[in-house]
Amino acid sequence: MSAFLFELWQLEFCLGFGASNMKVRALAFVGIPVTDMNRARAFYEGVLGLKISEEMMSGKWVEYSLGNNTLAIASVGPQWLPSDQGTGAALEVENFDEAVESLKDRHVPFTTEPFESPCCWMAIIKDPDGNNIVIHKLKPENEKEPCL
């Protein structure tokens, strides 16, 4: 690229000419609606072991930092209710067998029993409101085969 073109490109880049306005940078958060914050917190903190990072709206919105992401649970009324269909969060665990054993010990319902794919191990559980949550463990690089 010539110096002139490079400068032009930089100028355009800085001023945003030609750049799209609809730039999605990241996942802001994943929000899970619940109906009973005490029961939900007992599950997300007590059973899944998540550590609370923010509490807002007088306790109706609670956030958990997970690596680079934020998982939020919220109880905001009838405009946002739980569902046993639709979007679901998949959570990456350290040790798949231990996680499954711990969840079974605590009588967490499994909608899909643990299974192996070419690239991962997965199971699907329900939170106390029936929202689906995927428990996921990617295989190590040397054991992984293409999933798709």
Added chain:
Amino acid sequence: MIKEVAFVAIAVSDKERARKFYQETLELKPTTTGMEGAWVEYDLGPTTIGVGCHPAWKPSRDGTTVAFEVEDIDASITKLKERGVSFDIEKMETPVCWMAQFRDPDGNKLVVHKRKAK
């Protein structure tokens, strides 16, 4: 027990309509496509959004919701409206962010979000 979000999966009923929406309306770039287009992954920074079409897994107007972090929330909302997206919740301000809520063609809730500088 849990390290991070592995991915977030969004259920859709029409893979072609969903592909157009997520790739053209939202301008997400597909990183992996499998199952003859019935599973498309979009990497957003370190996170993967998977859009999947399977008869046993239906979209929902309720339930878990994905919020997308955008650079310019006003411009994003304007652009989405120009592309025919209607909003259930117009831009609102909270102490920590601005957000607005819309739906994909299957009615799944989505949010555009802009964090305030700390």
